[in-house]
Amino acid sequence: MFLAMKELLHSKMRFLMIVIIFVLIAWLVFILSGLGNGLSTLAASTFKTMKADYVVFEEGSQSSMSKSLLSDQLMTEVELLPNVSAAAPMGTTMATALKEQSTKNEDKVDIAIIGINPGSFLEPAIVEGESLSSGNPTGVVVNSTMKDEGYNIGDTFQLDGTTESLTIIGYVENQTYNHVASVFTPMAEWRKITFAAPGSDKGVAGPVNAIMLQGKDIDPDLINSKLSNTDTVTRAAAVQGMPGYKEENGTILMMLAFLLAISAFVLGVFFYVITMQKTNQFGIMKAIGASNRFLGKAIVSQVFVLSLTSIVVGILLTYGTAAIMPKGMPFKLETSLVVTYSVILLIIAMLSSIVSVRKITKIDPLKALGRVE
Amino acid sequence: MTKGLQMSEVTKYYAEGSNRIAALDHVSISVEPGEFVAVVGPSGSGKSTFLSIAGALLKASEGDVKLNGYNISTLTAKELSNIRLREIGFIMQSSNLVPYLNVIDQLLIVKRMSGKAKREDKEFAIKLLEELGLGSKLKSLPEELSGGEKQRTAIARALINNPNIILADEPTASLDTKRAHEVVSLIAHEVKSRQKAAIMVTHDERMLEYCDKVYRMEDGKLSLAESSRSGVAHV
Numbered sequence: 001m002f003l004a005m006k007e008l009l010h011s012k013m014r015f016l017m018i019v020i021i022f023v024l025i026a027w028l029v030f031i032l033s034g035l036g037n038g039l040s041t042l043a044a045s046t047f048k049t050m051k052a053d054y055v056v057f058e059e060g061s062q063s064s065m066s067k068s069l070l071s072d073q074l075m076t077e078v079e080l081l082p083n084v085s086a087a088a089p090m091g092t093t094m095a096t097a098l099k100e101q102s103t104k105n106e107d108k109v110d111i112a113i114i115g116i117n118p119g120s121f122l123e124p125a126i127v128e129g130e131s132l133s134s135g136n137p138t139g140v141v142v143n144s145t146m147k148d149e150g151y152n153i154g155d156t157f158q159l160d161g162t163t164e165s166l167t168i169i170g171y172v173e174n175q176t177y178n179h180v181a182s183v184f185t186p187m188a189e190w191r192k193i194t195f196a197a198p199g200s201d202k203g204v205a206g207p208v209n210a211i212m213l214q215g216k217d218i219d220p221d222l223i224n225s226k227l228s229n230t231d232t233v234t235r236a237a238a239v240q241g242m243p244g245y246k247e248e249n250g251t252i253l254m255m256l257a258f259l260l261a262i263s264a265f266v267l268g269v270f271f272y273v274i275t276m277q278k279t280n281q282f283g284i285m286k287a288i289g290a291s292n293r294f295l296g297k298a299i300v301s302q303v304f305v306l307s308l309t310s311i312v313v314g315i316l317l318t319y320g321t322a323a324i325m326p327k328g329m330p331f332k333l334e335t336s337l338v339v340t341y342s343v344i345l346l347i348i349a350m351l352s353s354i355v356s357v358r359k360i361t362k363i364d365p366l367k368a369l370g371r372v373e
Numbered sequence: 374m375t376k377g378l379q380m381s382e383v384t385k386y387y388a389e390g391s392n393r394i395a396a397l398d399h400v401s402i403s404v405e406p407g408e409f410v411a412v413v414g415p416s417g418s419g420k421s422t423f424l425s426i427a428g429a430l431l432k433a434s435e436g437d438v439k440l441n442g443y444n445i446s447t448l449t450a451k452e453l454s455n456i457r458l459r460e461i462g463f464i465m466q467s468s469n470l471v472p473y474l475n476v477i478d479q480l481l482i483v484k485r486m487s488g489k490a491k492r493e494d495k496e497f498a499i500k501l502l503e504e505l506g507l508g509s510k511l512k513s514l515p516e517e518l519s520g521g522e523k524q525r526t527a528i529a530r531a532l533i534n535n536p537n538i539i540l541a542d543e544p545t546a547s548l549d550t551k552r553a554h555e556v557v558s559l560i561a562h563e564v565k566s567r568q569k570a571a572i573m574v575t576h577d578e579r580m581l582e583y584c585d586k587v588y589r590m591e592d593g594k595l596s597l598a599e600s601s602r603s604g605v606a607h608v
Binding site for chain 1: 425428430431451454455456457458459461463465469471472473474478482483485486487514530531534
């Protein structure tokens with residue numbers, strides 16, 4: 001550490017350049033991960049924040065809400081199965097909200113209508129206004145982002161292409177589905193909207209898209225065997241089953257993976273070049289008795305200090321960027337995410353310095369003396 | 374346990390094409406503590422190979438090398454590095470200081486190689502440097518030192534671990550006459566007062582007056598020249 005720090009302080013410019021490159025890499029990694037996280041939140045936060053552990057879909061629906069249709073009569077059966085502590089039905093439909101028959105662009109808002117039973121565990125916490133009630137089927141609870149679009153409590157809006165209109169009675173926070181604001185409606189109203197066309201419910205009594213289950217250690221196979229024509233998956237699998245979700249996350253992850261792989265090479269090469277420049281110096285120290293371990297530790301601790309500094313600066317820059325980003329940007333930093341990627345970057349940097357350490361062990365102190373005959 | 378450096382019948386071969394060239398040819402030498410020995414000879418005569426083997430940097434093809442009682446021909450690379458650290462003080466051609474360490478840290482880094490630099494190490498380092506006339510340069514970087522000062526720092530560095538053997542490889546190569554005398558007389562003084570076994574490889578015949586014995590190296594063979602001390606050596 002001593003040697004490492006002395007050199008860092010002596011050759012500030014040289015190390016500053018490496019730090020700048022590392023900071024830029026770290027910054028990009030954090031921003032990309034924040035964007036990825038923001039996007040996946042936008043795509044599925046309603047699903048992700050639900051207090052459900054398992055989801056029962058129709059068999060063959062590939063864990064997708066939009067491909068699944070079940071009867072809510074299954075509820076009574078599924079609740080009796082072992083380890084199931086509670087069950088609640090859910091339905092989703094994409095729609096467009098239209099403010100007072102307006103034809104202006106800004107008055108049309110895409111929404112996701114989420115049908116739930118008022119008072120069930122699927123109902124998110126209200127931050128303003130009232131919660132859903134079965135007695136008021138057209139009273140809905142919407143995501144607070146709709147406030148920015150000019151939809152206030154008490155406002156009534158039309159659903160484009162239907163005769164239904166809904167009245168906002170409360171707001172919830174961080175509830176989005178398929179990248180648009182979630183609008184929670186009582187189950188009865190959701191059915192009216194979704195199955196407006198005769199026969200579209202395929203004759204299912206009390207149709208819902210899926211039944212959400214609460215309970216630890218539920219055995220999906222057991223449920224599948226007890227209830228015919230069902231497919232039970234974890235909530236995480238259901239999130240993955242959302243249309244486009246996997247692809248979207250895959251894109252971001254792919255970029256991150258490439259970025260990390262490239263940064264490993266770039267940093268490795270930098271550390272290697274710096275080590276190469278010091279071959280003679282290390283050789284002399286070896287001649288006067290420095291062990292490989294001593295010199296290796298000097299390199300690794302130097303890389304550690306450089307990496308840590310760069311990552312911290314990268315994090316600060318990222319939070320700075322987040323603060324000035326436009327509000328609508330799907331950017332969401334989470335501490336756990338920042339910590340994870342910091343650790344990954346640190347590990348990559350340390351691994352990339354191994355090449356340099358290997359180089360040191362191969363230095364022949366005799367050559368450094370320049371006196372080989 | 375015998376102190377100092379003993380080499381007996383040491384031979385070093387280098388492969389050159391299909392031939393073997395003996396860079397050292399059955400070299401025997403013994404240097405006692407408190408003895409300052411010079412090795413002179415034309416370039417290519419094997420002086421450096423000799424010093425590298427004595428300094429545990431190179432293994433002999435045949436023969437035994439005993440450093441302070443350790444037979445270094447049988448040691449592993451790791452043990453050799455430890456021997457270099459504890460038993461040998463190297464003074465090199467150009468001082469070869471670490472560019473980003475100040476004078477006192479040049480010495481303490483050697484201490485750190487074997488663990489921690491303690492307070493008494495620092496005191497000893499300061500004492501050494503003052504002895505060598507560097508008391509006012511403790512915080513200077515190598516780039517701020519003159520050639521003589523650098524070489525004196527290197528002498529102090531060679532002594533910091535209190536080794537029993539001092540090996541000097543052309544220590545006056547980059548110095549003018551006045552500084553060269555200064556540096557070699559300092560080495561001689563330290564060797565005598567601290568009872569080190571010292572070997573200096575040199576071209577510089579002006580410096581032989583400081584040495585107890587002068588050996589001549591020619592085509593890998595080492596032979597004792599006339600004892601010096603009497604003034605200019607007759608070699």
